[in-house]
Amino acid sequence: MADVRMINLTIEGRPVTVPDGTTILEAAKTAGILVPHYCYHPGLPVAGVCRMCLVEVEKMPKLAPSCATNVGEGQVVHVYSEKALEARKGVLELLLINHPLDCPICDQAGECELQDYTFQEGRTDSRYREPKRFDPMEDFGGDVLYVTNRCILCTRCVRFMDDVHQEPVLCVAERGDRATIGKAPDADLTQPWAANVIDLCPVGALVSKDFLNKARAWELDRTASVCTGCSQGCNNVLESRDNVIVRMKPRSNEDVNHFYLCDAGRLDYRWMNRPDRVEVPKIRMHDVLSPVDWETAYDEAAKLLKGKRAFVVASPSLSNEALFLLKRVITQTGGEGVFRCETGFEAPLPGVPDLALRADRAPNVYGAELLGFQRHDINPLAGLKQGDVLVLAGETLPGLDLSATTRASAIIVIGTVHVDGIPTPSVVLPIANVAEEEGTFTNLRGRVQRFLQAKAAPGYVRPSWYAFADLATAVGANSDDMNLPSVIFSALAQSEPAFAGLSYDTIGLRGGLIAGATAGAH
Amino acid sequence: MAITVKVMERPIGEASYVRATLKGLALTLKHLVDPHRVTIQYPEEKWDLSPRWRGTHRMLTTEDGTAKCVACGLCPTVCPANCIKLVPGEDEEGNRFPLVFEIDEFRCIFCGFCQEVCPEEAIHMGRHYENAEFNRARFVYDLERLTAQTHPVSELWDPAHPRGE
Structure with missing residues (x-):
């Protein structure tokens, strides 16, 4: 690592020094700036499909997708310039064309990136007057339920199954405005690590059947813990409501489990709430x-x-x-x-x-x-x-x-x-x-x-x-x-x-x- | 030594009560014949409440009689008095609905935030003030009771106003 060239650049007026080959998005994170993004995930290959992470780089003719653009010496990056904000506002407006306004019944509400970024940077109202597309929900098997309407086609789940799990079960089916996430007809998401697509999904399109309608994200108390399912010791977060553990989520640790938690581990939390305990000596x-x-x-x-x-x-x-x-x-x-x-x-x-x-x-x-x-x-x-x-x-x-x-x-x-x-x-x-x-x-x-x-x-x-x-x-x-x-x-x-x-x-x-x-x- | 008491000499016009009595009787007589009456003959007559009156809650229902609530959890979140208890559940068709929805009307401060925040226009403040009960437990209104209420609901904003929905 010693002979990696370090690059100096300026992001939002802050000087940043990162190794050569880092993307602008990652470099901005080191400066404490989170560029809004959907398709980018540090554990997955870069796709550059959502166009949400557009930033303005001086001397570049067009806005650059920061997840797929490497840093360059002396670059000056504006994340919140008028041009970048306007572009991202447009991206959000297009994403919301067919996204239902069902936040009240969506399990992702409160931890939804679409909600967060729309609140930060999106329009306050919609100009879209036509009827929204409607597709029925699809059971993907395992613990995963696919709510087609909410999908923004970031393809994080597809890339996880293809490149990380290496079981290519998911794909983008259909084209244009009819595109949805498709599942191979003879396969289910029952692979041992498949439920990670629920955590990867930035919106409420892939939701956990186990957690469905159980609690709201903002009501949960979160505690750093370690999974007890096996000797791997994946880092996790125990999420409880009213002294009852209702969900287990992975906690990222580069040295152990990266961003993932297996299905067996994440669904094995009910015993922690079992009522038939010995309570007195x-x-x-x-x-x-x-x-x-x-x-x-x-x-x-x-x-x-x-x-x-x-x-x-x-x-x-x-x-x-x-x-x-x-x-x-x-x-x-x-x-x-x-x-x-x-x-x-x-x-x-x-x-x-x-x-x-x-x-x-x-x-x-x-x-x-x-x-x-x-x-x-x-x-x-x-x-x-x-x-x-x-x-x-x-x-x-x-x-x-x-x-x-x-x-x-x-x-x-x-x-x-x-x-x-x-x-x-x-x-x-x-x-x-x-x-x-x-x-x-x-x-x-x-x-x-x-x-x-x-x-x-x-x-x-x-x-x-x-x-x-x-x-x-x-x-x-x-x-x-x-x-x-x-x-x-x-x-x-x-x-x-x-x-x-x-x-x-x-x-x-x-x-x-x-x-x-x-x-x-x- | 004898005590001497000084007796004030007052004119009869000031000392007499006849004049004051007549004045009082005149006022009484005036009110007796005056048609302007402020007293309301409660409970035969009821006070006319403001459309924005915030009284005990009412849960509106859909055409089939079930509560409009989808158990989104916004009202217990926004409630400054923490008086709403909500446990979400799922019905046979997979729709969200409140398994438990209870409002402790004793704890409620009648701020109307729950009505303001409700995305389904389900929970409403009521234009209603007769809430007496014989025990405290009866002031925890459950879903059945909230949906069974029939009194008119509060209008927190003017529906005719362009920004009032």
Whole structure:
């Protein structure tokens, strides 16, 4: 990169220096100016079909589409000159000729680029008096619904399916004013990454069937998080309304998922709202689980663990912080920590290097391994010895033969829900799920990524790091000072060589690589 | 020592009440025969409300009797008192409609923003003022009640004016 020529130019009076080959649109972004655009998307090949990004460049005879024009030395660019504004106003007027005025019932309203730019630069009224074109809606399969009338033919979806997903299912059908987005007749948008066209669509033409009519864009609270669907650790945004997660969207991160999120990940958020949660700590009294306060439950757990070996089956969906404190419990009791991970098919996104729905369907597999938990997918309970205390941390062991659990002298369940198929546990500690607490996950490339709290936890539920810190203290491994996720992470970075040098400040919201991590290392 | 009281000597014309009484009776008599009356015989007679009067809401309906509302969410967004609760839903034909639409008339400040912002001209302020109820819960008007209202609606702008739609 060192010998790339740098170009100096002026955009709206601001001096900008960018590498040679940058487009004017991208250069303007560095100067804090967003040139309105529809067909351009940084993750897709440039098409230059919408003509919305026209800007005036001095000494050029005509207005230049800034998404397809490279910067030149000494250029003077006017984004908001009268000529450019007039041209873009004309483009908007033409786009709105057949665009229905159905913003009140359109799911995109509030996050619609057509709405935004029309409000910024468009005409206040329409001069078009003729009847608008009407086409029926079309179900594109998968999660995608195509509302033909709203389409502005930017072809972002076509280019995504052709060049990024490399499954050419969509095309521009018909010509002239009858043009619409067409789908291959024998195919549906059921490809593993196809629903990204919904996010790419700048208007409400491609909408999610799952989110249809559920909430308005401006009512949502957005929280930066990490997808828990697989070990890729795609960055996402959890969008909630009234403490209920209603949608999951990708959050762009050049190092992990670019702009994309797979269908399996984006539709897997309902469990975060599940109502059948354990909401109070419980201990077993006369073979029945009775609600108690947290302190009593910790004491009971400590009493059970005294002099016994803790056999911990941890979930690879627990955060690094939680697993780190859980490790203290294991070390203190001379126990053993194992985990199991659900596996599935691997679905790569061909157009993006190193991005796939991974076979390991849990977010923190690498983190659990780094923290000394042994992976046993087939029979995690094999190492459970007679008389051990079985600790199920966030794990419900679905679909396994759980008869081995009778070997345990006692069972402690620390999780969001009750575990079926095991003898009545002695202690149940309710912890928050990923949407209700803060923490970090380590993805399969060793990238430690933070997730934030998106909703409030029900009942007396405590964040997992909180519960594990208190449990560690109760069994004798003093963790009284572990009172914040950032503090726990600092302690983790100090005592685990793999995490050395990392802190919440350095990893930020884009993640930080652990020591010795290289692409493809794991 | 004896207390002496000073007695004021006043002319009879000032001290007499006869004159003032007659004056008062004359005024009463004048009002008795005067046709100009400001008192309204409520509830037999009702006050004539201004066309811009902003009273409790009314939801207008389409020809088939369902609410015009498409649950766009603009009224709960614009409402400064946060008194509108709206949960959007979808009917069998895939049209948006309000699953829940409730207005807390106690919390409402009757600003009329909801009527102004409504793109479907569904929610309206009403020209109506008799709202008494026997309990507080009855002041949360649900969709059924809002559509069942029959009183005239407020005209926030003059329909005859070129910019008044």
